Amino acid sequence: MAKAFEEQRRSPDLEALPFEDRIGLLVDREAAERDTRRLTTRLKIAALRQTACVEDVDLRTPRGIDRAVFAKLVEGRWIDRHENLLVTGATGLGKSWLACALGHKACRDNRSVLYHRVPRLFEALALARGDGRYARLLKSLGRAQLLILDDWGLSVLTAAERRDLLEILEDRHGRASTIVTRQLPVDTWHGAIGDPTVADAILDRLVHNAHRLQLTGESMRKRSAKTITLDGQPEH
Template identity: 40%
Template sequence: MSPTDELIPMLKKLRLSGVLQSLQLRTQQAVDDNLSHSEFLYRLLGDEVERRDSKQLSQRVRRASFEHARTLEDFDFHFNASVPKAKVLELGTCSFLERHDNVLIVGPTGVGKSHLAQALGHRACRAGFSALYVGAHEMLMQLRAARGEGSYDKRLLRFTSPDLLIIDDLGLRGLTQDEPMDLYEVVRQRYERRSTVITSNRSIKEWPPLFGDPLMASAAMDRLLHHAHVLVIECWRSSRSAGFWSSTRSSRSAGFGSSAGAGIESSQCKTASLLPRLRGAERGRWAAESSGDAQLFLALRCARDSSAMRLR
């Protein structure tokens, strides 16, 4: 029996069986480089620490239940000038988690709120914090079901125990029945104990009516806004329709000028969520008509006519 074979049961007993993955390589390296015993041991255990850190990160990311694999490195800060890049990168250091601060991200559909929220959650996982991502409707639905099953306290603990809770799309619909109380309870139990990130299409001043009761709303908002970082992202251009805008801007050289292109870029963002349902110039025409932008409508009509002539 070789010395390595004798090591296996000992390493397993010490829960260091992962050392076996690099033991042979490090042993050969120690011989070739004439490493000291302490240097050999340092490198061997360093491999095990790195392996465990990687495994724990994977577990934290999996338990966080992110909807998509989003990171700050993937976020395009150029598509929307209103995104406070310096503030976002500061939050990416995760120092707000150590202070148990909240982050509230508000803005119209398609400006990157969910991406930023999940990216902060991923940063938290990388920094060793536990995180959980959940849609507001899904969280409240789970709590309502748990109340009926008699497991409310256990289910509530799922949302109050993570170091970082990310609640996406708060206020997308009104709160009914016990949902205002459930939301308040989550906010109350996390206050100054854990950090919460909330995204919403509604401005902060529109949140209190969601609770239905002025006293409950006041108590909840006081806890949410105390030690909070509020990111207000204005609608300069929707990330989901960025491809449409870039292709439209390229048609400036086709004959309708830079002023028309500027009008396209500044069109009303309320149409952004419906644009993917339409195609080509018809999609832009619908956006222009619904927003009342005559200049935009004229430019897009010219583009459509030019396309039709080329097809002929």
């Protein structure tokens, strides 16, 4: 507000405004600055892998994204209802980008978000188990209103990884929302977990209340490469 007041003093045009209007401008400036600082902090904590926003999502390229469904995901009420989102499809279709775009929108909507690539998260949990930070790390994962688990299931889970994933989903079940991205369809996830009993428990907490985006079509990276020639000019 002090900064905005000094700007008003240096602007002769604003001196003609009524006192109430000038006070209103100061208050609006303070509110905007606070919102910006909060968003910056939320995005820093979220540590999204990609700089993406929902306004830039390409809905014209055929990828199996229903516009009405995506609009509801952007709206974010599914997060308030503690529902999950499963994004599947071949590599290059933009699964991680879409997840980060929805995470960015959740930050803008004043929701807490955490992003993790699953292989590195399992490594971090293993280290935390050894140095006494395990419970604290699990608690932080459980508190986030939206947790993004990217690149899950690239290989069959080990016993420790199965336990970790179950602990994470158990803490969040019915309390918060989770986005999971994976290349293979959901009906193959049971086998990728490895232990049938634990797989049943994990999928019960993850799948039954989940929205699904099954991406199809040509790789977006390949599609982009085709539009550029070696001299940097678009192909005709």
